[in-house]
Amino acid sequence: MIFTTKVTWRSPRLPKNPQPGEWQAAQLSQQYIADYKPFNFVDGEGVRCSLYVSGCQFACPGCYNAAAQNFHYGQPYTDELQERILTDLGQSYVQGLTLLGGEPFLNTQVCLKLVDAIRARFGSTKDIWSWTGYTWAELQQETPDKLELLSKIDILVDGRFLEAEKDLTLQFRGSRNQRIIDVPRSLAQGDVVIWDKLVK
Numbered sequence: 001m002i003f004t005t006k007v008t009w010r011s012p013r014l015p016k017n018p019q020p021g022e023w024q025a026a027q028l029s030q031q032y033i034a035d036y037k038p039f040n041f042v043d044g045e046g047v048r049c050s051l052y053v054s055g056c057q058f059a060c061p062g063c064y065n066a067a068a069q070n071f072h073y074g075q076p077y078t079d080e081l082q083e084r085i086l087t088d089l090g091q092s093y094v095q096g097l098t099l100l101g102g103e104p105f106l107n108t109q110v111c112l113k114l115v116d117a118i119r120a121r122f123g124s125t126k127d128i129w130s131w132t133g134y135t136w137a138e139l140q141q142e143t144p145d146k147l148e149l150l151s152k153i154d155i156l157v158d159g160r161f162l163e164a165e166k167d168l169t170l171q172f173r174g175s176r177n178q179r180i181i182d183v184p185r186s187l188a189q190g191d192v193v194i195w196d197k198l199v200k
């Protein structure tokens, strides 16, 4: 007698893929913050202050911060928190700000307000990194607020987290499809320029 094992094929679990302009901060963001972590070494180059905004629509399976996918998670962003962030950034050993989430580009009200305040106080002496689930190409077709935020940051880590591409040895990202992008040089060249300090 021959026994056979029935193999059930399952499609891979994947994040959502929005149409251009389908998701808008003006409709989705509650201007809530999941967390703020000053003086850390893990969210980009150097010593950084990291703001985790609340709310993300991509719903990546395996998301590193699933609680922050909820736009109501955490607490409202306040002027007091912004002033604390600016004070922390004023420390000479702090290299810059990192925006994570949640999805910074679906919380542009908060992120633009903070980024503008940083540029007003520190000019370009502090750098600004942001993570996003959008790819660079998708952002080029997005709403004006997203393009404005992109134009005001230095480094973008782009793309969804994909379980099939997971690699925990990568610098500052969780899956191989994600890239560390030099934003000013990419905008100037009209194409993606990878961060020149990339090791892996």
Ligand code: SF4
Pocket (backbone or CB within 6 Å): 015, 056, 057, 058, 059, 060, 062, 063, 064, 065, 066, 069, 101, 102, 103, 132, 133, 134, 159, 160, 161
């Ligand atoms: S884009 Fe980032 S925050 Fe949003 S679901 Fe994916 S991993 Fe989570």
